[in-house]
Each structure stands twice: as structure tokens, then as C-alpha cells.
Amino acid sequence: MAPSREATLIAVFNQKGGIGKTTTATNLAVCLAAMGFRAGLIDLDTQGNATSSLGLVPAPAYGSHDLLFGRQPLAELFLPTVFPRLFVCGANDLLTTAEIRLSMQRNPHDVLRRRLARDRLGLDFLVIDCPPAFGMLPLNALAAARRAIMPVTAEPLAHHGAQKAWTNLRRVAGSLNPGLSRPDIVLTMSGATRQAGDVTATIQREFGVQVFDTEIPRDPAVIRASLADMPVCVYEPSAPAARASLRLAIEFLGRERERRDGFDPDRPRLDEGSGAMRLGWSDFDAVHEILRRWNARLRPPMAPEGGWPAAAAAALKARRARAPRPGERERGAEAPAYARLPRDWVSETT
Ligand SMILES: Nc1ncnc2c1ncn2[C@@H]1O[C@H](COP(=O)(O)OP(=O)(O)OP(=O)(O)O)[C@@H](O)[C@H]1O
Numbered sequence: 392m393a394p395s396r397e398a399t400l401i402a403v404f405n406q407k408g409g410i411g412k413t414t415t416a417t418n419l420a421v422c423l424a425a426m427g428f429r430a431g432l433i434d435l436d437t438q439g440n441a442t443s444s445l446g447l448v449p450a451p452a453y454g455s456h457d458l459l460f461g462r463q464p465l466a467e468l469f470l471p472t473v474f475p476r477l478f479v480c481g482a483n484d485l486l487t488t489a490e491i492r493l494s495m496q497r498n499p500h501d502v503l504r505r506r507l508a509r510d511r512l513g514l515d516f517l518v519i520d521c522p523p524a525f526g527m528l529p530l531n532a533l534a535a536a537r538r539a540i541m542p543v544t545a546e547p548l549a550h551h552g553a554q555k556a557w558t559n560l561r562r563v564a565g566s567l568n569p570g571l572s573r574p575d576i577v578l579t580m581s582g583a584t585r586q587a588g589d590v591t592a593t594i595q596r597e598f599g600v601q602v603f604d605t606e607i608p609r610d611p612a613v614i615r616a617s618l619a620d621m622p623v624c625v626y627e628p629s630a631p632a633a634r635a636s637l638r639l640a641i642e643f644l645g646r647e648r649e650r651r652d653g654f655d656p657d658r659p660r661l662d663e664g665s666g667a668m669r670l671g672w673s674d675f676d677a678v679h680e681i682l683r684r685w686n687a688r689l690r691p692p693m694a695p696e697g698g699w700p701a702a703a704a705a706a707l708k709a710r711r712a713r714a715p716r717p718g719e720r721e722r723g724a725e726a727p728a729y730a731r732l733p734r735d736w737v738s739e740t741t
């Protein structure tokens with residue numbers, strides 16, 4: 392039976408380059424999977440950084456190019472990763488031709504939306520990593536998405552770039568996709584300098600409640616993780632940027648609940664119905680523990696040959712044989728985080 396669940400699509404977009412889009416997208420997807428959600432990541436950037444940072448090296452033969460133009464069932468394009476419940480549609484080589492091919496279509500901005508609407512994956516969330524441009528690929532992501540997350544760095548020129556990206560996002564919502572909610576903004580690579588503090592204050596003043604409380608600090612662990620082809624929240628789960636990424640995922644879920652149920656001043660995150668939206672700040676430790684367990688499972692032995700990438704590749708190979716397709720239940724995997732978590736809402740404890 393075809394899965395009936397429709398994933399919430401989240402486009403991580405800013406036309407500016409090098410500001411933490413891929414880092415935000417991959418860590419959000421991994422944290423959502425650690426929380427117990429079925430998550431997918433679509434890499435729409437020909438650089439393929441999201442694909443490699445989830446351990447898919449080399450890039451898969453079939454991927455997001457085929458998502459746009461191929462005829463395969465979607466479930467064949469979303470490959471299992473080493474992380475339970477997380478699937479990735481990687482940036483394959485042919486994606487470099489996609490901008491041109493798209494521009495020759497009749498409704499070039501609407502190809503991804505139509506393709507995803509035809510075939511359901513049974514996932515809860517689909518995160519799309521956009522390239523640093525405002526071309527046809529990001530336009531397809533934004534035309535299909537219900538949520539947009541816009542990373543912004545706390546540096547002097549960021550404010551101007553953020554205004555431009557915001558305007559573009561609102562244009563898309565106005566003309567192509569009325570279902571796209573107001574973008575959520577996350578401050579990335581934030582630091583303790585006065586200048587950074589000034590920029591942060593300006594962004595918060597201008598974009599108000601759209602700015603997440605959680606900022607992702609500048610942290611060398613992120614670079615160490617990317618060298619190991621791993622998201623930082625698994626590579627060094629206790630690093631400041633990793634902990635912040637998990638807080639961001641929890642804050643995002645809180646907003647999701649508000650968007651679905653209306654604003655609640657007490658901000659309870661309980662959902663008796665699905666259970667899946669129950670996560671709150673008090674669950675930080677339980678989800679963090681799952682990330683630490685994933686770290687322990689993947690960490691290469693001392694003096695490893697090939698280090699993390701080799702250890703992850705071996706784990707992925709072993710996993711491929713028994714990993715389920717998106718929408719299938721995984722046998723033997725740990726119970727989803729939310730199934731074991733306390734049911735009541737407690738204020739932030741971390
Ligand atoms: N919080 C952080 N602390 C330190 N370095 C970071 C942080 N976030 C990202 N980086 C580093 O900054 C670089 C750019 O990050 P990332 O690839 O996430 O940005 P991007 O916006 O996706 O870039 P592009 O526009 O090229 O796709 C990478 O080398 C990454 O490791």
C-alpha cells in the first residue's frame with residue numbers, strides 16, 4: 392500500500408554563499424531522525440556537500456537530477472544513510488545540467504512540486520538544501536515547500552543579503568506558492584564580538600519573531616565534522632554547534648506546532664494525537680543521548696585506517712543490505728525518541 396503521509400517540506404535557502412545552509416540542512420535532518428521522525432534530505436546543490444556530509448561518497452549514480460526529470464519511483468531515489476530513519480536524495484553528477492533543462496520546461500519552477508505530489512514517500516519531513524543562487528533549482532524548492540529556513544551569518548554585510556533573500560522568498564510566496572509560510576531565520580556562525588552582536592540585534596529588530604532564539608555559534612567542530620563527511624551533531628554531539636543544532640530542531644518543532652494549532656502563549660508542545668509533535672526542551676537530553684549513541688556506533692577505532700569516512704562507509708555498506716525503503720518500518724532499530732520521552736512539558740533545562 393502506498394504511504395499516505397505527506398512530508399512537510401522545508402527549504403533551506405539564502406542566495407548568499409557559505410553562510411551555513413548545508414550545515415543547517417544536514418544537522419536539522421539528522422536531529423529530526425534522532426527524534427524519531429522519518430526524515431529525508433534532498434541535495435539540490437551541484438557541489439553535493441549535503442550528500443557527502445551524510446556519508447554518501449562518491450555521489451550516487453541516481454539522485455536529485457532524476458527526482459526532477461527521471462521516471463523512477465521516488466523510493467528508489469531516496470537512499471538509506473547510516474542514520475536510522477534518514478534518507479537522502481543525493482546530488483548526482485547530472486544535476487549540473489538541471490538549471491538548463493529546467494529552463495526549457497513549460498512551467499520550469501513547478502517540476503519538483505509536481506513530482507513530489509505524484510508519489511508519496513511516507514516521510515514526516517523533507518529538508519531541501521538549496522544552492523547559493525536564486526535560479527531555477529532553489530525556485531523549485533521554494534515553490535514546493537511549506538517552510539523556508541533562511542540561515543544568516545552575524546557579519547556586517549549579512550543584513551543587506553538577508554533583506555534581499557527575504558524579499559525573494561516573499562515574492563515566491565506571493566506569486567508561486569501561497570502555502571509557503573513566512574521564513575524562519577537562523578543566525579549562524581555567531582560569535583562574541585561586539586560587531587557580531589550589533590548585526591544580530593539589527594536582524595532581530597528587523598525580522599522580529601521570525602528569528603529563532605537559537606543561534607549556531609562559530610565552532611571549529613563543524614569544520615572537523617565536514618572533513619570527516621559527518622554532520623557535527625553526530626561527529627561531536629557535545630560541541631557547542633552540535634548542541635545548538637539540536638536546540639534549533641526542537642525550536643523548529645515548537646514553531647511547527649504553533650503553525651498547525653495556532654499560537655499558544657504557554658507554548659506547550661504536547662500533542663496527544665500523533666505523539667510525533669510532543670518533543671520539547673525537556674527532551675533535549677534524550678535526543679542528545681541518541682546522537683551520542685550514533686557517534687559511538689560510527690566512531691572508528693583508535694588509529695583508524697581511513698578515519699571516519701572509511702568507518703561510515705563500512706557502516707553504510709552493512710546497513711544497505713537490511714535498511715528499509717522510505718515509508719517502511721525498520722526492524723531492530725531503537726524506539727523513536729518520542730516514544731520513550733516524558734509526556735509533560737518542562738521549561739528549558741539545557
Ligand atoms: N557554525 C559554524 N562554525 C564554523 N564553521 C562553520 C559553521 N557552519 C558552517 N561552517 C563552515 O563554513 C563553510 C560553509 O558552510 P556551509 O557549507 O554550511 O554553507 P553554505 O551556505 O551551504 O555554502 P554554499 O553556499 O557554498 O552552499 C563550511 O566550510 C562549513 O564547515
Ligand SMILES: [Mg+2]
Binds near residue numbers: 412521
Ligand atoms: Mg551549501
